[in-house]
Amino acid sequence: MLDDVRLHHGLVGRAGSRAELNTPVLVVDRDALERNIRRMAEFARKHGVALRPHAKTHKSVDIAKLQVAAGAVGVCCAKLGEAEALAEGGVDSILITSPVVAAPAVARLSALNERIRDLAVVVDNPANVAALSAAVQRPLTVLIDIDPGIRRTGVPSAAAAVELLKVIGQHKNLRYRGVQMYCSRQQHIASYQERTAALSERMEYLKSVIAELKAHGGAPEVVTGAGTGSHHIDASLGVLTEWQTGSYVFMDRQYAECDLANQPSVPFEYSLFVDARVVSANTPGQATIDAGYKAFATDGGPAVVLSGAPKGSTYQFMGDEHGMIFDPASKHVWTIGDAVRLAAPHCDPTVNLYDAYHVVSGETLVAIWPVSARGRSR
Secondary structure, three states: OOHHHHHHHHHOOOOOHHHHOOOOEEEEEHHHHHHHHHHHHHHHHHOOOEEOOEOOOOOOHHHHHHHHHOOOOOEEEOOHHHHHHHHHOOOOEEEEOOOOOOHHHHHHHHHHHHHOOEEEEEEOOHHHHHHHHHHOOOOEEEEEEEOOOOOOOOEOOHHHHHHHHHHHHOOOOEEEEEEEEOOOOOOOOOOHHHHHHHHHHHHHHHHHHHHHHHHOOOOOOEEEEOOOOOHHHHHHHOOOOEEOOOHHHOOOHHHHOOOOOOOOOOOOOOOEEEEEEEEEEEEOOEEEEOOOOOOOOOOOOOOEEEEOOOOOOEEEEOOOOOEEEEOOOOOOOOOOOOEEEEEOOOHHHHHOOOOEEEEEEOOEEEEEEEOOOOOOOO
């Protein structure tokens, strides 16, 4: 039994039970979550693009099923272990967006390919193509991963893409379906205009790769990529046929600080929270809460204080177990036990710190969902 279930199952359905949760605790507002899911699905439909949300954000069977029910064609997973966890929960269309290369992992990939309806994986190396071909029993769909310029994964040029296409064509049990190019570096450019310029340049490059593949008989059926930061721009550029947006379901501080849609308001809302409590308040204007490095991913800077403190209050990490809330006027006096709600600076790795989502509607706990793929990084 999950510790979260042991501690909180008795609170499910009790009016106002969010206030009784043991903290720090990961909370999802189901109503806001569903609004975010619906907005992205409707936007993708409007622009004739398939939506394949990235499950590395939520790592949840329950949320993946909500996305598919709203119109997503399936999900993406960054790691094979994530894909296995979601498949175990009944998600049957998955794209793995990182190469699977280690021999034990290739064997697991082959087994997963036998179990679900629709599995695809990206490739960027002829040796990996040969290894996959040797392992699979049932035809496996592959997409050529295109390096967007960061030299993390992906073929480095149009010529390399064509050469890999030829290698794939030599293996009858591999099915080439298209290409992936995910512009990660551009996602968090705050200015809409600057982000548009950067993405436009990269999409011109992608079009040149597609043209070379088409000239050699490899016109891609699927051109997949995009993220929460780029989807609105990608809609106008019209190159991608499939979007891998992920963080929109929750939002975090990094995306909230970007102009996502060239408009004053952010098109998605916070639906993911860390609820915490004041554990020490001996100095006016500041309070120590029970949420520190173990409660938030630290790569994105400080968390956002949403409630339980004066407007403009800020958060600072104060160690593994603690954080500090500062009143900008240095006057507010907290009482121990006061509730403070915060938004994550970076949602994906924050989620990976928790075993479960505490799902609320209003102030009532309505469900506890496991973080199905937590820690499934292999």
